[in-house]
Amino acid sequence: MSNYPPKPPQNVPSGIAEKLTDQSPDVLRDIARYADELAEHREREAQLPEQDEQDEDVEVEADRPDDVFSKVTITVKEINNHRYYY
Template identity: 40%
Template sequence: MFDPPKYILEGLEKQSPETLREIAKIAAEMADNKERQFETELEEKEIDDRPKDLDRDDAPSNATLATKEINGNRYYYWQWREGEKIKSEYIRPVDPKR
């Protein structure tokens, strides 16, 4: 469970219900913006790292290339969001020789 810093909780406890609701909206917007920024940075990195032999036409729409490490081996996956869920589709090992 997340325990916010004491100085934040002390400040929030002094606020009215209306102000707390507005703060919640602002915090949700900030979280969305940070998540989009992170996803954009990840996509830009993936574009640079994408192997030339992976065909984007084979990917599900709006998917990005992701790598996962399982038992010391790395694998490529297409990854995308459907609503609140993140979906993945296996492609192949990062190092096909392994």
């Protein structure tokens, strides 16, 4: 371990880095846990729209009549909480 405090990563805003240097070790550990949980939450949120789109594709394929060609695609657009199928 070094006798000098670590340097913050370049992508951390200086205001946040300055605030962190004033905190106790216990508070810093709490902040680290919170930051990890927040990062995981945001990653899950980013994956939700992708999952919803995949689910919609499956629903549309299941609703397709038997006499419609398999290569026909349906696009679903949501505008003002209304779904439009093209």
